[in-house]
Amino acid sequence: MQGIVGVFRELDATVDAVHALKKLRAGNIDIYTPAPRHELEHILTHRASIVRLYTLLGGLAGATFGYWIPIWISDYWPLVVGGKPVPSWVPYTIISFELMVLIGSLATVAGLFITARIPRITMTVGYDERFSNANFGVWVECPPDKQADVTETLKQHGATEVRGER
Amino acid sequence: MSENPTPSGVRRREFLKILGAGGVATAAIGCSSDRVEKLIPYLNHPDETVPMVSNYYASTCRECSAGCGVLLETRDGRTFKLEGNPDHPLNRGALCARGQAAVQGLYNPDRYRGPMVRNASGQLVPTTWDAALKLMAQKLGAVQAGGRAGSALFLNRHESGSFPAFLDEWLAAYGMPAHLSVDPLADNAVIAANRQSYGVSWPWLAFSAAKLIVSIGADFLDAWGANVPQQLEFADARARLADAPRFVYVGPRRSLTGCNADQWIACRPGSELAIANALSGKGSLDEAATASDVPVATLQALRAELTGTRPSLVLSGASGTDAMELALAVNELNRQLGAVGTTVLPDRAITSFDGIATDADVNAAIDAMRAGQVPLLMIRGANPVFTTPRYVAVADALRKVPFKVSFSSYPDETSELCDLVLPDHHAIESWGDAQPMANVISVQQPGMAPVYDTRQTADVLITLAKANPGIASKFAAPNYMRWLIDRYPGGSTSFTLALEKGVGTGTVAASPAPRRPPATPKSAPSISQTAGDMYLVVYPSASLGDGSGANKPWLQEFPDPVTKICWQSWVEINQQTAVKLGVDTGDILRVKTAQGAVEAPAYVFMGIHKDTVAIPFGLGHTAYGRYAAGIGVNPADVLPVGFDAKSGAFAWTATKVTVTKTGAYTPIVTTEGSARQHGRGIAQALTVQELADLAAGREKEKVEAMPGMPNTEYLPGLRSPMAADAQGVVSSDIKHKEQGMYSPDHWSGMAKRRWAMTVDLARCTGCQACVTACYAENNIPTVAAPYQEVHTAFLHGVAGGNILKGREMNWIRLERYWEGGEDGGDFEARFVPMLCQHCGNAPCEPVCPVYATYHSPDGLNVQVYNRCVGTRYCSNNCPYKVRYFNWFGYGEPARPQYAWPERLSWQLNPDVTVRGKGVMEKCSFCVQRIREAEHRAKAEGRAVRPDEFTTSCAQACPSRAITFGDAADNDWTVAKLALDQRGYHVFQEQLNTFPAVVYLKKVNHPAPAASAGA
Amino acid sequence: MATVTRPDEDVLRLGPNIPHANIQLPGVAEYEQVTREIQRTLYPTKLWFAGLSFAILCMLIGAATWAWQVYMGLGVAGYSPPVMWGVYIVTFVFWVGIGHAGTLISAILYLFRAGFRTTIYRCAEAMTVFAIMTAGLFPILHLGRPWKFFWLIPYPSWRLIWPQFKSPLVWDVFAILTYLTVSSTFLYIGLLPDFAALRDAEPRPLRKHIYGVLSLGWRNSEMEWRHFARAYLFLAAFSTPLVLSVHSTVSFDFAMADTPGWHATLFAPYFVAGAIFSGIGMVFTIIIPIRRWFHLKHYVTLNHLDAAAKLCLFTSLVVGTAYLTEFFIGWIGGNSIEQSYWWNRVFGQWWWAAWVMLTCNCVLPLTLFVQKLRRNTTWLFTLSIFINLGMWFERFVIFDPSLSHEFEPWQWTRYAPTYVDWAILLGSFGWFTMWFMLFIKNFPVVAISEVKEIVPPRLRTPHPMEGIEVTGMHLEFEPETPGERD
Amino acid sequence: MTKRRKRVVVPGLAALAVVAVLLSAYTGATQQPDTVIKDRGSWGYSAGSSPQGRSPIQPIAFPHPTHVQTLGMNCLYCHFSANKSPDPGMPAVGTCMGCHLVIGPNRPAMNGRPARKSEGIATLQKYWAQKKPVPWVRIHHVPDYVNFAHMPHINAGVTCQTCHGQVQQMNRVYQYASLNMGWCINCHVGNVNPKWKARYDCSVCHY
Secondary structure: OOEEEEEEOOHHHHHHHHHHHHHHOOOEEEEEOOOOOHHHHHHOOOOOOOHHHHHHHHHHHHHHHHHHHHHHHHHHOOOEOOOOOOOOHHHHHHHHHHHHHHHHHHHHHHHHHHHOOOOOOEOOOOOOHHHHOOOEEEEEEOOHHHHHHHHHHHHHOOOOEEEEEO | OOOOOOHHHHHHHHOOHHHHHOHHHHHHHOOOOOOOOEEOOOOOOOOOOEOOEOEEEEEEOOOOOOOOEEEEEEEOOEEEEEEEOOOOOOOOOOOOHHHHOHHHHHOOOOOOOOOEEEOOOOOEEEOOHHHHHHHHHHHHHHHHHOOOHHHOEEEEEOOOOHHHHHHHHHHHHOOOOOOEEEOOOOOHHHHHHHHHHHOOOOOEEOHHHOOEEEEEOOOOOOOOOOHHHHHHHHHHHHOOHHHOOEEEEEEOEOOHHHHOOOEEEEOOOOOHHHHHHHHHOOOOHHHHHHHHOOOHHHHHHHHHHHHHOOOEEEEEOOOOOOHHHHHHHHHHHHHHOOOEOOOEEHHHOEOOOOOOOOHHHHHHHHHHHHOOOOOEEEEEOOOHHHHOOHHHOHHHHHHOOOEEEEOOOOOOOOHHHOOEEOOOOOHHHOOEEEEEEOOEEEEEOOOOOOOOOOOOHHHHHHHHHHHOOOOHHHOOOOOHHHHHHHHOOOHHHHHHHHHHHOEEEOOOOOOOOOOOOOOOOOEOOOHHHOOOOEEEEEEEEOOOEOOOOOOOHHHHOOOOOOOOEOOOOOEEEEHHHHHHHOOOOOEEEEEEEOOEEEEEEEEEEOOEOOOEEEEEEOOOEOOOOOOOEOOOOOHHHHOOOOEEOOOOEEOOOOOEEEEEEEEEEOOOOEOOOOOOOOOOOOOOEEEHHHHHHHHOOOOHHHHHOOOOOOOOOOOOOOOOHHHHHHHOOOOOOOOHHHHHHHOOOOOOOHHHOOEEEEEEOOOOOOOOHHHHHHHHHHOOOOOOOHHHOOOOOOOOOOOOHHHHOOOOOOOOEEEEEEEEOOOOOOEEEEEEEEOOOOOOOOOOOOOOOOOOEEEOOOOOEEEOHHHOOOOOHHHHHOOOOOEEEOOOOOOOOOOOOOOOOOOHHHHOOOOOOOOOOOOEEEOOOOHHHHHHHHHHHHHOOOOOOOOOOOOHHHHHOOOOOEEEEEOOOOOOHHHHHOOOOOEEOOOHHHHOOOOOEEEEOEEEOOOOOOOOOO | OOOOOOOOHHHHHOOOOHHHHHHHOOOOOOHHHHHHHHHHOOOOOHHHHHHHHHHHHHHHHHHHHHHHHHHHOHHHOOOEOOEOOOHHHHHHHHHHHHHHHHHHHHHHHHHOOOHHHOOOHHHHHHHHHHHHHHHHHHHHHOOOOHHHHHHHOOOOOOOOOOOOOOOHHHHHHHHHHHHHHHHHHHHHHHHHHHHHHHHHHOOOHHHHHHHHHHOOOOOOEHHHHHHHHHHHHHHHHHHHHHHHHHHHHHHHHHHOOOOOOOOOOOHHHHHHHHHHHHHHHHHHHHHHHHHHHOOOOOOOOHHHHHHHHHHHHHHHHHHHHHHHHHHHHHHHOOOHHHHHHHHHHHHOOOHHHHHHHHHHHHHHHHHHHOHHHHOOHHHHHHHHHHHHHHHHHHHHHHHHHHHOOOOOHHHOOOOOOOHHHHHHHHHHHHHHHHHHHHHHHHOOOOOHHHHHHHOOOOOOOOOOOOOOOOOOOOOOOOOOOOOOOO | OOOOEOOOOOOOHHHHHHHHHHHHHHHHHHOOHHHOOOOOOOOOOOOOOOOOOOOOOOOOOOOHHHHHHHOOOOHHHHOOOOOOOOOOOOOOHHHHHHHHOOOOOEEOOEOOEOOEEOHHHHHHHHHHHOOOOOOEEOOOOOOOOOOOOHHHHHHOOOOHHHHHOOHHHOOOOOOOOOOOHHHHHHHHOOOOOHHHOOOOOHHHOOO
């Protein structure tokens, strides 16, 4: 995996650069930004995140489990308390709800980790400390023959620094 | 029975030590402990015993003079419970609180471990029996040699039966005068009067035959006479509901007896005679009215009622300087009214009080000591230093006696002053007999081997006699038991037969000694002449008796039935007077006479005449062990020495006092929260009229809420909702098939039962015998002894701190509510025993997070101690507040609050787990008895028979107010009683709890003229 | 710039909302400033060490007292049956309540896109986590046998027995544990990008390494941000019903009982409102000193405090209404037992506690109707102390007068806490403060990346919408410009 | 070329530990009586939650096989109250001496069998001579809050061996069953023998 990373100071410059690169069809583009910006999200037109799926499944699993456990136990020890039916679903709804929230949120986090591929052991190439502070970064994964054009395009759109990484 | 018992019976007693100390460990390894435990077998197995199965030895209770029959429940060589002997004519299976507590005297941690002798430096030090007996023999010899045997003295705590005769024989053999038989509680005046009028010391009082009972200060339910048989009779009388006798109590203070009266006439102390005369017509009403501060109209009405009602019963128990005169007048009145033969039965006399020495005799003896005329004093059981006024200075008198021998088993005030202590067996360890009634012998046999190195006094005396060549021949019998059997009417065969039932027929050998010439008592001035601004009434505490009960934690923690105060002395003062003096409950009052003064907190009380203060007698010990010493004050300290001139009876009510407010304050140690019901219908009552209406069905709406009404559907086969709710179906829509073991069709069949209880408030007198019975049966810890004091409580190192915080553990408690009387007029006392109601819809169950409490198929509300984690939510949610929490390690020997210090732990019931720190506990309907009965039935291949067993409280109740059984089975008594028209559930209407306890309303008998509502 | 190709039209439409950003944080000019000024707060000071050690001391006092209580038994505390729940449960509910405002601000207001939450939510969320950690201790240390607390948790045991799921206490276990897990997860996920920023900005090697580990290799890539935003949204969406359910469940502990004064359908909403109210009070108590000592006044501006104060006022009114409703129901219900309880609550042994509660929770917050006071940090801080006090006494007044005055008159009693209760209460504050102290000097108290979202990014060409007059209804932020102490 | 390596803590060891604890705690209930490890020495433990298999050294190495199998004595001869009391009863020393007054430690060689010297009988007679009971070490023990009664079990036809194992074959008695609550319940619900199923709510044993 090799490519060019360009460091930008301004947001609109980054946007313009990405536009140009997309026209150039140099290769996969990824952007680093200190804070999420809609402009950048819309330039790289990705599908919506699938984290929601994890959330849904987790929530359903939790709710089911939350009903199953008390009902199974009521069946195991049929002891009457306070003259109430041994398996009584009303109080068990609370257990079910809490477990839905618990397992649902944990599943969401798991979903985030999986989809966003964290935790990461290595930073991989193309990252720069400045990207978490104030600068925007554009990483273009491209074969050596395209690197010249990409570098050129980035510079032209005002990249303060352009370097190749492998 | 003398070998080591197998540990299996004992082990359970230290239960939950594991859970307390090694809790974390046990959680991991599932509570199976791996300490090395030994299984110690018998060396030779006693034939009649089976390990972990109780034997019941019929014997006689010696806690008071009456001599009730008891069964000593003994297992693995230890007697751990006293139960009334059903075959005994006196107490018919009932037993009072003091009798129950005898076992705590047996295992008392402060008992003498063995003989003690006073050494050169004046300390009492342990010695051996040989040495002690040698010393004793030598002293006896010296006295005989000195020719002063004639003036030696033997004070014996009064008991009927053969021992007095034996003792007098022994004394006579040594040339000593007959012993003095001491009972500070005995009403010498009434006894003397009865002898004069009827020729017997205590006729049988047939309350149930009467239509009207008038008691002039006779507390026949507290400590006056033989209170258990009297209470049984009285309860039977009251159980006749509509035609039960009306009961009027005349006296300065409303005692427990007074609280059971339908009407209380408050009179000045000392005016009782005038009233009696007025009633009999001998005296004029006006004099009586002025003397007694009672409206003429009231006396008029009473006299009219008395003359108009037959048969009636009049009693007198006022202990003043004219006591005998009063008693004679009352006996005369009874004769006029034709009561003798109908309600007063001299031919069924109680003979327990025969041969009691008068207080004057004792006083004369003490004077003799003071004069140095007594060379040798022997005291057994009696404790004159405590029971006689300090003004008499018994201690000084004792110091004048060169050699004093005590046979007391406890370090009480008197024995602490003696030179030699030859500790006697406890009654549970000794042989003996009693003559409670004519031609009835109640035998006494040991339940177990001696706990400590003590010896029965009679045996000691025989040993001494044998050692004395001069008289050895007179005492051939090897020991007292043989001596008894030899003299027993019918010989050993009938003796053996008697041992089985506990009672035999016949009359024991009478004392050969001539009666001592009665001392001439110095008469005292009439109480109205004494100096002071208020009358002082000193009355014996219902639980502590003459103070001999004070070393038993059960009795100390036993709330006074009327004031509900424990571990404390108090001064009762009328509320109007209190307002006048600016006194409030808890303010410490100083009660002063010429003889001395005592200080105790005030208890503002409606039930006492406004010119009077009252202090209970029995507390204020300076010795007598860790539970008694330093608790409360002894009112005898302020009493002058005055006697009723005719009978020689000590006048307890003999002086006025000056009452001043010290300004100090101490919280009253009481179990009472609010003394009023606030209209919540906890203790309900009806008048005779309302009862009639009820019977005639004229009071439908009141009947609606009662069990048995078809307003709730229930399972077929189970009659009442009370029975059906065991399956939890009354208020829930649970389907029959979903019920599992709660369905009556379940193979276990448990759900066919519904354990339930009825409490008849018409019978209940509030005596609280059930409370002590519960403590005894269920290993309930006492929590308020001085050494158990918490330093976070209001008080430091003073008894009662835990009770001030409401932490008493009485699984069953007697609630005493006042009705009326806010205007200072007459008022009503309602007693209601409150215990776990074992609700069908128990609020406590669904809130427990760990199933530590749940509803068992047979209708019990079960508390699983070892599952409890101690969230205490159940108690928050219990409307009856009958759940009790172990705030400290009462059951853990390692803890400072351990409730059974060394040897008291032997009294623990091996069938019941001792609860550890941090768990909830409550009434279990004596589930251990239920299981035992089930096991026994299974072993015999049958079903549990109706009324086969009952709970401890029901068994002990001297009013027979409590009935326990299976409400789902018509053959049980309780099933019928539960449907009684007087029945009601507490809080059922508000909370729909469907309790298993049905209360039967009390029935009041208002004065014929003014028919006051209930 | 002629050489530059103009961005497409759609890009223009998506231009940064600069005016809004200006109004939010006028004192924050650019991204670097944010990272710099937040990173600057992570240097321990003497004052901080002093505070931390004091907190630890208090915590140790509480711990020692608890050990004594475990050894001796619960009797050393002031329980006087039937008052079976005392200071411990009161404090438990108090701390649970504190937690709620944090989740409200961080989650619910996030869903509502309430701008003023951005700078204060990190503190609030941390407060939530630590408050729940504190609250969670009390159900355990009020147990008679605390070493058995795990019996409330359904785990397979050789006894083959399980908790009793109909008991509100078991609901509590689930609710509290869920709440603790979810809110701490929420806090950590929010912290991820900030860890990354600190990882890259931190000069001190040890901390740099630690932040590196904590950041889980976060690298600010567009792809990460996209999933992050989604996940964060769903976590917020879960926390919202959770925060309502948790205190409702806690209120069930009481509403499910038949005790007079507890047995009311009002309890769930009443408790939730009270919880949020008390929580916001605690937020003020925490945020006002922090913004002063950490020199963050231009982040947490008066506008933010003003908005929060309005929320506080609103919840105070809700709580006040609940109080009145309770009394009204008690009166109109006609149940003599209830009525005697209400009388006892206001005129009984603890009458003054009831009046403290009413004063602190209903009367004093009314001052927030005055804008001057809403923007006066001194007054806000003072008021917040009163609110904390008042809310503690609210729980006390609800629980103990009820228990001491129940159905059975014979068992009516008086309750007085002992030194053990007070020491453990003190210990709980020490415990909470200890964790918070450790937090503020090791983690960013203001969310770096979220602040950057509302700070205008640097642009090459001036934005077409710049200079539009939109600063009408917004007052000046506190006149203290950044960099004054650089 | 800025490339950085970052370690990442992978939490989960804690979770594994928890699972392990729970499983170990669970084993007690699932343990089958025939899987116990025989003679583990005086303080041996079986896996799980009870001292199952524990086989302490007794003051007298009492050979059950000799008495039960060789001599054909009934359990109830020594444990006399098992069918009429909660407690099975330990034989009094006198009971042992009933026979061992005659049967001494030293047996001469007779009808084909060699002479033998019995330590146990010697010790027993020493105890008897000193009038001391034999301090047997307890093996089967349930906690004090469990009210286990032998009588109803025997009367229900549950054999001694069901809970105590083939004692008649044990030269040294060991704890045969786990005696865990789960083990009790397993029988009470009728899994062992449908005829033996009984109530299994808490108050049957805990009060």
